[in-house]
Amino acid sequence: MLQKIYDWIDERIDITPIWRDIADHEVPEHVNPAHHFSAFVYCFGGLTFFVVVIQILSGMFLTMYYVPDIENAWKSVYYLQTEVAHGQIVRGMHHWGASVVVVMLLLHTLRVFFQGSYKKPRELNWMVGVLLFFVMLGLGFTGYLLPWDNKAYFATQVGLEIAEQVPFIGDQLKTLLAGDSEIVGAQTLTRFFAIHVFFLPGALFALMAVHFILIRRQGISGPL
Amino acid sequence: MHKGKGMKFVGDSRVTAERTSQIPKDYSEYPGRTEAFWPNFLLKEWLAGSVFLVGFLCLTLAHPSPLEGIADPTNAAYIPLPDWYFLFLYELLKYEFASGPYVIMGILVLPGLAFGALLLAPFLDNGPGRRPHQRPIAVIMMLLGLISVSWLTYASAAHVDWETRAEENKPIPPSSVEIDTEHEGYAFYEENCMSCHGGELEGGGAAPGLIGIDYSAEEIADIARNGINTMPADQFTGSDEDLEKLVDFIITTNEQAE
Numbered sequence: 001m002l003q004k005i006y007d008w009i010d011e012r013i014d015i016t017p018i019w020r021d022i023a024d025h026e027v028p029e030h031v032n033p034a035h036h037f038s039a040f041v042y043c044f045g046g047l048t049f050f051v052v053v054i055q056i057l058s059g060m061f062l063t064m065y066y067v068p069d070i071e072n073a074w075k076s077v078y079y080l081q082t083e084v085a086h087g088q089i090v091r092g093m094h095h096w097g098a099s100v101v102v103v104m105l106l107l108h109t110l111r112v113f114f115q116g117s118y119k120k121p122r123e124l125n126w127m128v129g130v131l132l133f134f135v136m137l138g139l140g141f142t143g144y145l146l147p148w149d150n151k152a153y154f155a156t157q158v159g160l161e162i163a164e165q166v167p168f169i170g171d172q173l174k175t176l177l178a179g180d181s182e183i184v185g186a187q188t189l190t191r192f193f194a195i196h197v198f199f200l201p202g203a204l205f206a207l208m209a210v211h212f213i214l215i216r217r218q219g220i221s222g223p224l
Numbered sequence: 225m226h227k228g229k230g231m232k233f234v235g236d237s238r239v240t241a242e243r244t245s246q247i248p249k250d251y252s253e254y255p256g257r258t259e260a261f262w263p264n265f266l267l268k269e270w271l272a273g274s275v276f277l278v279g280f281l282c283l284t285l286a287h288p289s290p291l292e293g294i295a296d297p298t299n300a301a302y303i304p305l306p307d308w309y310f311l312f313l314y315e316l317l318k319y320e321f322a323s324g325p326y327v328i329m330g331i332l333v334l335p336g337l338a339f340g341a342l343l344l345a346p347f348l349d350n351g352p353g354r355r356p357h358q359r360p361i362a363v364i365m366m367l368l369g370l371i372s373v374s375w376l377t378y379a380s381a382a383h384v385d386w387e388t389r390a391e392e393n394k395p396i397p398p399s400s401v402e403i404d405t406e407h408e409g410y411a412f413y414e415e416n417c418m419s420c421h422g423g424e425l426e427g428g429g430a431a432p433g434l435i436g437i438d439y440s441a442e443e444i445a446d447i448a449r450n451g452i453n454t455m456p457a458d459q460f461t462g463s464d465e466d467l468e469k470l471v472d473f474i475i476t477t478n479e480q481a482e
Contacts, residue, residue: 014239016246024249027265029256034268043272050273054280074294078395081291088288093280095289100280102309113345113366116354123346130343137309144307150393153295154304158314165327184297224355 025216030223042220044108051101052208058094059197066146068193070186073148098140105133117221125214132207135200142196148189156192157184292393302393305384312373315380338369396426401435401477409473416448416460416470425477431455434474444471 010016029035031042065084067076080087109129112118118126145156164174171181179187232241251258259265296302306314313335316322322330341348349362356363401424404410420431427433439447445467448460460467 010243011234012237012239014244016244020244023262025261026249026251026254027259027261028254029258032257032259032265033272035257046269047273047276050276051280070295074291074395075397077291078397081289081395089281089284092284092287092289096280096284096287099308100283110366110370114356114363116349116356116359118346119350119352119354120346126346127343130339134339140307140309147291148295149292149395150295150299150302151290151292151305153297154302155306158304158306159310162317162331165331167328167332221354 025219028220028222031220041107041111044104044111048101048104048108049208051097051104052204054093055097055101056201058090058097061090062094063197068146068190070148070189073146073189077147077149098143101136102140105136109133115221115224122214122218122221125211125218128207128211128214132204132211135204135207139196139200139204142192142200145189145192146196153184156188160184160188290390291395292390293395308377308381311380312376315376341365342369396422401425402480403477404473404480407473407476409469409471412460412462412466412470413473416462420455425474435478437474437478441471441475444474 031039033039033043062080065076065080065087067073077091080091082088112126112129141159145152160174160178163177164170166173175181177188177191178184179191233239234241248260248262251260305311316334317327317330319330320326322334345362349359351359353359403424417434421427421434422431425434437444447455448467448470449457451457451459460470462470
């Protein structure tokens with residue numbers, strides 16, 4: 001039955017090559033922890049992706065309750081944390097995932113660096129990876145403000161003061177981020193929300209797509 | 225695949241009528257013990273992923289995500305701290321050569337050099353050798369960078385008393401309760417209960433809030449005398465008349481809150 005449905009769809013839109021492109025690739029011996037346990041260092045990239053998926057899913061559920069507004073942001077998080085079924089777990093996953101993803105990114109970067117895997121022909125993919133690291137730090141910085149508690153507010157205050165000290169464009173940069181040259185308030189919160197939920201994830205997905213397409217095109221770097 | 229003449233399509237579409245094979249590729253000609261990702265390797269990989277997920281969920285359950293009190297811009301005593309992965313940048317700005325008149329050094333030059341070098345690493349370290357000992361400069365620079373970041377993070381975090389910080393910044397929901405300090409039971413509340421249950425009956429670390437409780441007057445009186453759960457007995461040791469006033473205060477405040 002299932003096979004018939006699949007064949008019916010496949011005949012019309014030819015889906016087999018699409019998933020075959022994703023599924024068919026080799027796993028060389030030197031990266032396979034089943035053969036050499038030390039090859040677990042090759043897992044860090046995949047685990048980073050795994051945590052990113054956790055972040056996307058838990059973040060999607062968080063926005064069901066979160067209200068990006070200075071009156072209600074903290075209250076909505078408090079409500080989510082104390083009243084909503086499993087709300088504490090979902091928020092916990094997003095909170096800890098943000099730290100774990102940075103750790104995994106760091107480990108993955110160090111693995112690639114110390115193995116010299118970024119050398120020709122993989123220079124471009126290394127640069128895409130470093131950009132992914134920056135995007136992830138940006139997600140961490142903007143996500144920190146969203147609960148609108150003291151920690152969030154004052155850390156953002158400091159971050160914006162640092163941005164203000166950049167020569168020439170400092171004031172504009174601060175206004176761009178905060179929505180106002182003086183106040184860290186309602187505008188700041190909605191901006192950080194938009195950056196955290198739309199702008200940076202968009203950049204993240206685009207860069208991840210390039211990262212993965214390049215990996216597939218070039219293959220994993222060989223053994224040292 | 226056919227090209228040009230002889231190609232067959234499904235109807236008038238551009239979908240080829242020839243079916244592609246569903247049998248996985250054969251990797252037996254590849255070097256070593258190369259495996260197919262699908263399905264061989266994926267079957268092992270999801271197991272590793274599950275173990276990771278279980279560990280991650282344990283962390284989540286053991287340490288609920290923190291939330292401090294609602295942002296209060298007038299709170300001048302609050303010492304701001306960024307998330308841990310920004311601590312090293314924050315600590316850097318405390319050094320003399322990276323603050324005050326030299327702040328550009330701390331916010332742009334040093335981080336810019338470090339992250340710029342990271343971004344351009346393949347072009348700075350462009351020799352053919354991949355092994356660490358074949359490119360000592362790159363490896364030493366990376367190790368120095370790692371050591372500095374770890375040291376700065378440590379220096380920044382070491383003198384923070386995380387537990388006191390969390391204790392002082394507990395999330396307290398905004399209450400709409402008005403406390404009638406003129407009530408004759410208030411003095412007894414202030415004396416016997418307030419240190420744990422809070423000035424607005426909102427509760428604290430060791431004791432629950434007293435707004436919205438589901439107890440009768442007798443039960444409240446009994447709890448004040450004999451304790452409940454982790455609350456020890458004899459929290460109230462006054463006379464029965466005073467106890468009645470205290471209970472009346474708690475109940476009227478509750479009624480007023482509804």
